[in-house]
Amino acid sequence: MTRILKYVAIDILKNKVVIAYAVMLALFSWSAFSLEDNAAKGVLTVLNIILLTVPLMSVLFATIYVYNSNEFIELLVSHPVKRSKIWKALFTGLALSMVAAYIVGAGIPLLIFADWDVALIMIAAGSLLSVIFVAVAFLSSIITRDKAKGIGISIMLWLYFALLFDGLVLFIFFQFSDYPVEKLVVMLSALSPVDLCRILILLRLDVSAMMGYTGAVFKNFFGTNTGLVLSFSLLLLWVLVPFYVSMRKFKKKDL
């Protein structure tokens, strides 16, 4: 498996799209930090960029890569190697490469400009987001044989997690603002990895003091150590569940 993983990773890291992605992240991050005189404001700008682009790139690139590897997967399957190993090697290769691109692009400027604890949690969250959306991509590319449909599903999932989900939660929050729904909202936001990451990072920043009552509710839950451990475990579940579902399907798939 390591041999497949090694060459898949080399193949992806040489891919022009991945290189462009890293360069783009670097450009955005460096310019965000050098345009703002206040590093905290820079962090917020970078955060918003990361929460939109990292999931999109990870899910799209991984979906397209898996579809383009169809014949290559067939070739590998014709050799004496377990299907689960092939799938794991592909996944690890893709996930590692996307994480590497993210760390090179956004991680370095974060480490230089932002406070260490903020930088580290942003790197951790961004890396996890990359892996999560690679896992989501594996799921959507195994659901249908049709490449266009698969890419469509990936984009829909990204739209849902990155944009729509937020709106839905806000909608519920305002519609039921007469009732004590704070706990429910906390639980709901755990259902989207993007929102979970956003909350985790925002709570580390000074701006969380300005988030008012909701901020206090979140701080009560996510600000504690248990909350931190719990939310990172939730994020890990977001990697494991889609990936294992996709692997079970892959083992029985007709290539």
Add this chain to the structure above:
Amino acid sequence: MIEVKNISKRFGKLKALDHLDLQLQKGECIALIGPNGCGKTTLIKCILGMVLPDEGEIIFDGKNIRNDDGYRRHIGYMPQIGRYPENMTIGHVLDMIKGIRNDSSLLDEDLYHRFEIAGMLDKRMRTLSGGTTQKVSAILAFLFSPKVLILDEPTAGLDPVAAEILKEKIISAKNEGRLILITSHLLSELEDIVSQVIFMQEGKLILHKDVTELKFVTGQNSIARSIIHLLKSES
């Protein structure tokens, strides 16, 4: 060597394989022919474990292949269209497959030398022509001296010189007592290689015969003519 027992496979409404029975013996070079969409590729993929049949079983060397990967170390497969990750070089691909096989026995690098691949190891797969990609696939199929060779349209896309080299290689493999399964549309290409013919139509086995017997029965002097003769007399 390979026994196909009553296998069926459906893709939605399409019946790709319909209760197919086959016995493939070693030392034979078998041409698998039939019109487009008759189930040739599905059959090959079933033998390779890529497609899981709905019914029936495939026995390889006395063992059922379901839930087993080990038997594939005895198979060399050359796909019809080889597509490899774009930025891998030929050297990477060869090294990766060798790593998967992890075979300590002597490698058969005859084709590697005769196709003169050594000078192109650093070339990326994306930059290769279709013919060169086919050469890489052929090298991989023969590299581990497998007992069974499954070749899907092996000479398509190869230049005449390379096609001739590959044909010689197939014939010598047959003489060494290996089982070779070839699909091709160009019957004339197969004329001097194959010893048996399997003809399929709509997922069913129409005939499985020795070439000499086939020619004798039909009174024709080439495989192509005998098949056409047979089909005409049946309809």
